[in-house]
Amino acid sequence: MKKTTMYFLCFAGIAIIGYLLFYAYPVFRTIYLSFTDKRVANPEVNWVGFDNFINIFKYEKLFPKAISNSFIYAFFSAAISLSLGLITALLLNSKIKGVGTFRVILFLPFVIPAFASTEIFKGLFDPNSGIINLMLHEIGIQGPGWFKSEETALLTMIIMSVWGFGSRMLIFLAALQNVPQELIEAAEIDGASRWRRFVSITLPMISPMLFLNVVLATIDGLKSFASGYMVGGVEGAPNYSTLLIPVLIYRIAFNTQYGGRRIGYASAMAWIFFAIIMAVTILQFVLKRFYVYDENE
């Protein structure tokens, strides 16, 4: 064995074994399971071909509902958190006193687990006892049902998700600090307005990071679990308005109450969901050329 190969195996061996055991094997196993009627702890496993996939499209009325919810949630939470992330990054990129403190404060929510922050928000948005509706009640306005109303539950979840925009802000901040100052100064000397400088120089220069943020925010939103689970439970209450796809998959695979933990069926759904995320990501790569500045072109 070559010395370099030996070094490679020594240093990467454990990681490779871990990857194969805990990532690759489960992934390939779910492919197999998706073609079976496997239920947890049931020794009888039958090959059912494409039945699980067909049943999902034919009978699973919650699937399109959950897909639609996940897309609405991902789109709006990504749009809002990206906008806020960019605005705050632009503000924090300026030379003002105590900027480090502001950065920490704005990033802090990101490190608070979603389960904890959602629970706090649930208290604030409780239609009966939450401080928001109580304040509205005091001034004679009947507050909305927030997460308990079919019409506003998903919107409430989107509002709650904005809380974690700190990570987007950090990526934008890093990108902004790499924008060549000489370009900005040259434009300033030429009399370009602040807006013109932003649109013609800053935005193109940070567009690769904007693209990265868009892709990450979309995937994060689509596979979001904690907020949906905490707000609507496995039921996606009220009336499935908060049911996200990961929650639906979880409920089928791990909740005994919904038909005996159907791992095979849930695996099929997970693979369909994977295909959808893949398609969205490919689409984003196709659209990349319309808004991402490439120095080499």
Place this chain on the structure above:
Amino acid sequence: MKFMKKSFWAIMLVVAMLISGCAGGTSGKNSVDNDSEGGDSSKEGAKEVTLRVIAHAEMQDQLEPFFKSFTAEHPNITVEGLYGVDQLDQIETNSPPDLLFTGNVQLEGLKYLFEDLNPYIDDYFDSADEAEAFRKDFLGDTLKMMKKDGKQMLLPIDINVSLLYYNKTLFKEAGLEFPTDDWTYDDFISAGQKLTVEKDGVYTQWGCSTTSGWWGEYLIYVRQAGGDFYLEDGETPAVDTEAFKEGIQFYKDKTVAGKYGFSPNPDDTAVGHGNLGGFVSQKTAMEFGGHIGNWPSYNALEDLDWDVAELPTPVGNPDAKGAELAAEGYGIYTGSENKEEAFELLMYFFSEKGQTMLGNSGNLVPTQSYKEAVLATPKEERNAPQNMEAVFNQIEKAVALPVNTNFEASACAPVCNELTRYLNGVITLDQFSKNAKSAIEDLVATMN
């Protein structure tokens, strides 16, 4: 180079050992050491066994001394309680428990996990009469409910029966007589309305709670109205029958959105219309149906003075049956390597010591012997609930839940989701029936 090679394989070996060590987990715990000489003084040469037993987390304090007591009498058997652990995960990961725990509602879907206990019961007793006496000691249909395909899958150690729960303090404050076992819906409605406190549209006390999210309350009204969850074939959902609708109508009438208005709407979004924390909050005077599993938490609240009565019945139909009877119990896992010992422990639950321990843990042991022991204590000396006569009478009048693999999945989300929409005024009663039926049928189609 040689050193490198040796180091590489040494590292790989350590990694492999670590992985196999992790993966092995607890799989070896069921192993039987036939060569062991330690332990059993009563049975020479008896094999050393560790039994793994699934149990609710909250029972740990009661079960540990119970298991120790069992081990003292059976020195070759040690018992490991798996508290709050998912038994299906344990089986799936090759570390199965010997004694599994489940309820009659879930049994149909899990019956492949359980050993038939009948041969063990017959072997355990010296004569057929004794075995028969043991079987007859179980109250009502509780033993029969744990049977599947003629096999005795479980022995019940706890049951739930629907009851009318009431807060004695709130009744006294309102100057009302406590509910009696012969109450009708009229008595229930009248008391509920008198006990509901509302000012300027803000409710500060409810006459009764509203149970949503499962069948605990609505199915009682449906059954008392003469309906059931399934038609006689046990397969076709009966949610669109007139009796079902009649029961659901009463469920709505009872809430603030209905004509009697003495219980909260499950998801009312107006300020001052919330459920105020339910029966435990002490701002709710009654609970219709309830669950015996809540008794320990009710008794943990020092200032909650409560008791129970038999369920009120529709006017003119005092014999209407509707109370749910559900049971939970232990069975032996088919893959257990220690079935004889597991059965020995299972029977220990039905000894006097076992039944006392179960009772102290908040279980209602469904045996004649336990019933006699409970009723032998004068009413005023009992912990809440004192009206245990009502509990045992209600068991006799209760109806077992439907035997259908899909019942639990069907009776919760699909029905309750539409029920909430109906109570919120989003859909009509007919739409509720239609939507719920369609949701159940779609759900069942994906499960088969």
